[in-house]
Amino acid sequence: MPPRKRATITDVAAAAGVAASTVSRAFTNPGRVNHQTREHVLAVAEQLGYAPNPAARALESGRTGTVALLVPDITNPYFAGVIKGAERAAARAGLTLVLGDTSENPGAEAELVRRLGPAVDGFVLSASRLPDEELRRAAELNPIALVNRATPGLACVVADYDAGTRQIVDHLASLGHEALVFLGGPPESWSGARRWAGLRAAAEARGMTATRFGPYAPVLAGGPAAADAVLAAGATAVVAHNDMLAIGVMLRLAERGVAVPGEVSVVGFDNIVGSDFCSPALTTLAERTEDAGARALEAVAAQVLTRSDDPPTRVLPTQLVVRRSTGPADR
Amino acid sequence: MPPRKRATITDVAAAAGVAASTVSRAFTNPGRVNHQTREHVLAVAEQLGYAPNPAARALESGRTGTVALLVPDITNPYFAGVIKGAERAAARAGLTLVLGDTSENPGAEAELVRRLGPAVDGFVLSASRLPDEELRRAAELNPIALVNRATPGLACVVADYDAGTRQIVDHLASLGHEALVFLGGPPESWSGARRWAGLRAAAEARGMTATRFGPYAPVLAGGPAAADAVLAAGATAVVAHNDMLAIGVMLRLAERGVAVPGEVSVVGFDNIVGSDFCSPALTTLAERTEDAGARALEAVAAQVLTRSDDPPTRVLPTQLVVRRSTGPADR
DNA sequence: GTGAAAGCGCTAACAC
């Protein structure tokens, strides 16, 4: 099998009658080459279909022009926004995005970080399950930015769950609810912990009672168990770990003839595609996931250029999207 | 800013008291090095946190261990399955997946193919908008596999729309419908063309009338226009270009007080997340998107190893998922 | 079974 032939810098140099370094300069250092020469070189390169070999470039410079984004589950609509934002920001910065799926598995995540490490300029780790210690060690080899996970000393982009949960509680309180139930997700989830902590604090400040049930699987299938527990407890307002669970709960409530929001109000997190067209449309806390992905990628890109000692933590606003699943407390 | 230090093969060689070539062999050619030596080298490498630099490897071998997947829109849930399947297959094959979003834009797609070309071993192009001619040219430089797009001479993985559309038509016919309206998506969409061709042929074979409306934007927002056209035409059965459009149509029908499936039956394509929990749950043609992504990636990987002259076309079965949005024809 | 040396494509000194 003959290897596919691709023009190299020397091919271009020969065809253009100049040295390889001139071709290199024509591409990377336009200022330091005669305008005419440059035009000519570029024309020849174009005609030969030449494109610089990133591997060779990387070898010399140590920079690969590539950033890896690791997410727990690519098909989870929540991460679609993060991926898109990161991809956009990467394209803007002239970087290439490598995507890894960790299958919600810390081991797989560690292995990817290790294997991809030398191949990329940095990492965006979304909802990382790695212990702080391991993250810091990885950060010594590659710039890292975290999305929805805070670790001291690392760049982080997190949603403002304090303000967000306050909005949720205020909304429920203004509808006359005096108690809420939080349907918890995976125990290791950093954002889950923040969501619950925020809700509890906000509820207390409002004089509302907050109770946590679960953990439940943060998917549709987690709904039945959660919904049944809610009914048994006689709750009038529930806040689910995420939209998928919230929708699963509503499906079960419908099945059992319980009116939403007539008898029970339901709130989710994430504002995923579908939270707008489920029935009833879901009240949910929206995060700016695309922004988060983009900011995180930019943070990595910035660290590639200048290794800052104290990487920034960015807090992104959240917004309560009120739809049909919440209503006045039933008395 | 001091560059982050990463152990190289020479560091390992020095620490292990062997030559660099021996370290190299220990990793890539286990058979040709003394067992003891190998153990020792591997231990030293492990301890130094050494991982081979893919860029350097690529420079020599011409293989980067990387495959690029280009999709029109990362946030479209339809492609989430393709991405996941490709990612899984890549991981299995020890390859790294690079993700590109073409923004449904042929120009952006061409640019990505050009820029990424030297950096990857091959491409999986999902729902490519590139003309056949350009695809063939790109295929001379890199192995390519297409998903849901057939181009003679290139490896393709396509859904079995002929069988799928027949299932749809049979289903509607068995419910007593005598005519259907197809709500078309983007005119350039290859799969859209196949869907319509299949429906028309199947309808004809069944003695049903098939009419095509549109094009409509294949998103929720395309729904109102499509739904209004459907009502004006008095259709009893509609098949939408995809689930998002179908759901958009149902939302509009609900708004106008039209019962689904009582007065109008609605069918979608794709079986996206949400088609199960929209109201009513949507009858839709499911494709095996994860499979498609995986098969396409495998096809690329195979071509990297042995350049086959006649790359295969794989047709993946489709399956009609009947839910609540279809019912007996209203007379 | 192992070491020495050449070279992959490119960039970055350093001459001229």
Next chain:
DNA sequence: GTGTTAGCGCTTTCAC
């Protein structure tokens, strides 16, 4: 402004 030269980290002959 442009050519020459020396590597970047790794694999791969070719000796030994």
